[in-house]
Amino acid sequence: MENTTYTEATTLAAPFVIDSESRAEWFLAKLAAMDAERERITANAAKRAGEITADRERLMHQFGDQLTAWARQEADTRRRKTVTMLHGSVSFRTVPARFTVADAALATESARTACPDAVSVEAVERLDHRALLDYVEASGDVLPGIELHPASESVSIKPGAKE
Numbered sequence: 001m002e003n004t005t006y007t008e009a010t011t012l013a014a015p016f017v018i019d020s021e022s023r024a025e026w027f028l029a030k031l032a033a034m035d036a037e038r039e040r041i042t043a044n045a046a047k048r049a050g051e052i053t054a055d056r057e058r059l060m061h062q063f064g065d066q067l068t069a070w071a072r073q074e075a076d077t078r079r080r081k082t083v084t085m086l087h088g089s090v091s092f093r094t095v096p097a098r099f100t101v102a103d104a105a106l107a108t109e110s111a112r113t114a115c116p117d118a119v120s121v122e123a124v125e126r127l128d129h130r131a132l133l134d135y136v137e138a139s140g141d142v143l144p145g146i147e148l149h150p151a152s153e154s155v156s157i158k159p160g161a162k163e
Contacts, residue, residue, distance in 0.1 A: 068155050091156040099136065099148045101127060107145030111135075114143055 018024050071083045071090035082091040101107045108127055111118040118131035132146065142148045 071155075088158050089156075091158070092153055093156075095152050095154050097133075097137075097149065097151045099129075099133065099142075099146050101129075101145065102147050103145040105145070107132075107143060110143040110145055114141070 016023070018027055067090060072092065074083045075081060075090075075092060081093060082089050104127065108119055108125055111127060111132060115131060115135040118128045118135060120126060120128060132143070136142055136146070136148060
């Protein structure tokens with residue numbers, strides 16, 4: 001038996017080099033196609049995100065109050081302010097009484113007469129919200145231009161991150 005060794009001539013393709021207008025055009029066309037694809041994907045993702053947001057809002061409208069009622073009972077049973085579950089949590093917190101100034105000019109004028117300590121004159125006239133709240137709590141008188149929001153409870157529903 002004869003021992004024969006075969007060798008194949010292999011040629012490696014030369015690396016791509018932009019050395020002509022046609023190759024430059026190819027490269028620019030590839031970049032343009034990638035940019036267009038990225039824009040299509042981004043637009044589709046934004047559309048889908050909008051659909052998901054609408055679906056979420058619909059579900060919250062349909063079941064949010066039921067979840068809040070159930071979680072309130074569960075939180076009371078557990079003696080906690082947060083009910084934690086596998087896919088998220090429902091938290092309750094007390095929101096103190098507050099007010100908003102609906103008409104700053106009217107509220108300032110009213111406070112100037114009824115509660116002068118609530119109005120200070122600086123470069124700009126402003127309402128002292130703390131002084132106004134103290135006045136409202138002490139007198140029970142809600143001045144014109146002020147809206148009183150009673151103490152309430154806010155609810156926070158937070159889905160957990162899913163892998």
